[in-house]
Amino acid sequence: MTDKPTVLFVCVHNAGRSQMAAGFVRELGGDDVEVLSAGSAPKDAINPVAVQAMAEVGIDIAGNIPKVLTVDAVRESDVVITMGCGDACPIFPGKRYEDWELDDPAGQGIESVRPIRDDIRGRVEQLLSELIAS
Template sequence: MSDKPTVLFVCVHNAGRSQMAAGWLTHLAGGAIEVRSAGSAPADQVNPVAVEAMREVGIDITGEQPKVLTVDAVEASDVVITMGCGDACPIFPGKRYEDWKLDDPAGQGIESVRPIRDEIKDRVGKLIGELLPG
């Protein structure tokens, strides 16, 4: 384990929830946590509505690209947070796993994505409190 905890966010397409979560964690942790995201079946681009929802709160995720989930990424992470990818995520002993039950923003309008974005922010805030005591 490095001096920084590493968190991997995983959802099916790595286009919405996991990208928003990675954006929040990067923004709120100020570099104190290494942030990764991936998908079990990555889309070809980040969901434009997720990008817009994050832009509204001053976080730019336009440069992100969906990435395929690899065993190496899971192995190199201290905490693996899944969002609706079910059994597609490999499990390693000694890792911390959480499954966040969140609505999928795919195909939804901005009005539906905002509450998902805000719930992710709350969960990321709690996670930071657990990983960075003090």
């Protein structure tokens, strides 16, 4: 067992928002937080514009692979952050759940994805300040 909190980010395709959020947690949270990401209907690859947006801030998510959401991933997590996956996420008592309303970067250009990325970064920084400070 670990004392580190585990955060799971869930969006439909696990190709944009959840991958960017996981990238920020890995970068900003370091070894203090475990991070998982998954999708209710994952794509075959990460959104290339999301990869580009994250590369602009020095975070490489290009090698990540979208994963399907499993009950075990939710069970293993202390905090579950959903991003537009609706009712696809199983609910377990004792877990902290948040729903982050964010625009979907799918099909958008880099100018539209940068503000989404920056919004995610701010939310991740707030989340980490709560998880690591405790």
